[in-house]
Amino acid sequence: MTTDPSLSACAILTVDLGAVVANWTQLRDRVAPAECSAVVKADAYGLGVARVVPALAAAGCRTFVVAQFEEALAVRRALEPVAPDAQAEVQVFSLGGLPPGHEADFPANRILPVLNHLGEIAAWRAFAAARGEVLPAVIHIDTGMNRLGLGPDELDALAGHLEWLEGIDVRYWMTHLACADEFDNPMTGEQLERFRAALARLPKAKASFANSSGIFHGKDHHFDLARPGCALYGVNPTPHLSNPMRDTIRLDARLLQVRNCAVPMTVGYGAAHKVTGPARIATIGVGYADGYLRALGGRGHVFVDGVAAPIVGRISMDLITIDVTSLPESAAHAGRVVELIGPSRPVDRVAAEGGTIGYEILTSLGRRYHRVYQSE
Numbered sequence: 001m002t003t004d005p006s007l008s009a010c011a012i013l014t015v016d017l018g019a020v021v022a023n024w025t026q027l028r029d030r031v032a033p034a035e036c037s038a039v040v041k042a043d044a045y046g047l048g049v050a051r052v053v054p055a056l057a058a059a060g061c062r063t064f065v066v067a068q069f070e071e072a073l074a075v076r077r078a079l080e081p082v083a084p085d086a087q088a089e090v091q092v093f094s095l096g097g098l099p100p101g102h103e104a105d106f107p108a109n110r111i112l113p114v115l116n117h118l119g120e121i122a123a124w125r126a127f128a129a130a131r132g133e134v135l136p137a138v139i140h141i142d143t144g145m146n147r148l149g150l151g152p153d154e155l156d157a158l159a160g161h162l163e164w165l166e167g168i169d170v171r172y173w174m175t176h177l178a179c180a181d182e183f184d185n186p187m188t189g190e191q192l193e194r195f196r197a198a199l200a201r202l203p204k205a206k207a208s209f210a211n212s213s214g215i216f217h218g219k220d221h222h223f224d225l226a227r228p229g230c231a232l233y234g235v236n237p238t239p240h241l242s243n244p245m246r247d248t249i250r251l252d253a254r255l256l257q258v259r260n261c262a263v264p265m266t267v268g269y270g271a272a273h274k275v276t277g278p279a280r281i282a283t284i285g286v287g288y289a290d291g292y293l294r295a296l297g298g299r300g301h302v303f304v305d306g307v308a309a310p311i312v313g314r315i316s317m318d319l320i321t322i323d324v325t326s327l328p329e330s331a332a333h334a335g336r337v338v339e340l341i342g343p344s345r346p347v348d349r350v351a352a353e354g355g356t357i358g359y360e361i362l363t364s365l366g367r368r369y370h371r372v373y374q375s376e
């Protein structure tokens, strides 16, 4: 009996940490002398924060950005094996603000809150005053997203009451771009102007502006700290050009069964696929419960020896079916390993077939895959 999960798993997700590091290094060099952080929210976009963070810290990354406090704790845990002096230099910020009553958890765990509205600024200032300390934070200015951050009225109020910042060590003023991946969209330039205008009214501190795509708009978009996420993981930050980043994942699965279908016949739930001629159908143990989106049913492709086999019928919770009629039996047989995501079908292509974006494919990657981490 085997207990080796790489043999029993239906699918293997291979994460190339060397490629993640190479992507970060490329962006670091592009933004220098500005600093390059790594956005590792949502479990490092699905790749696994426990493995991605130590790899990037070893490469020199000193700022990590997450969305939620619990994720920031996971970054700190992931840093435990990293050299103590490097750990001490690392800053971790949590974009989601200051959960009420949890102020003390931030300094206790060396996590910087991102203060998103005047209520959070007041709470942080009161907390600092009660401790008799000056406490660090990042402050988010909204320049057009209308999700989080100080809106125009709040900015006016703060600019007229700079004493509201007493006791707060503003590490960065930050904002976030709405349309950075659309390089001809004037919105990015408008946000740049609004951000500059805001900075001119506020006490001098470092500033952070660009996400992955924002970095590719040029030097004047880099400020002091860039915040790339998707590009680290191989999503194309310049969709109008070929991808400058390296792919970081591949997903391979075994064919569980291959069958000849008599005609007329149907395949799968809802009898959604009708077999109209003699056909061979292969079944793979990956489904929507693994984050293989149901929208890929009848649209996606799986690759056998680099040859595309169309997904037919609906995606089930645990299974998908592909048509391998055009492939020789020697190529498509039970036990054969095929490619779902990889050189033949990078993440962005899978996303396009599923009517979504690479970010959603990555952050949906399932927990049932056997994961293999390669470090070059």
Ligand SMILES: *Cc1c(COP(=O)(O)O)cnc(C)c1O
Pocket (backbone or CB within 6 Å): 039, 041, 095, 175, 176, 210, 211, 212, 213, 227, 228, 229, 230, 231
């Ligand atoms: C997610 C996020 C990023 C990273 O964006 P990418 O497009 O993945 O590079 C940067 N900043 C903020 C505020 C974010 O929420």
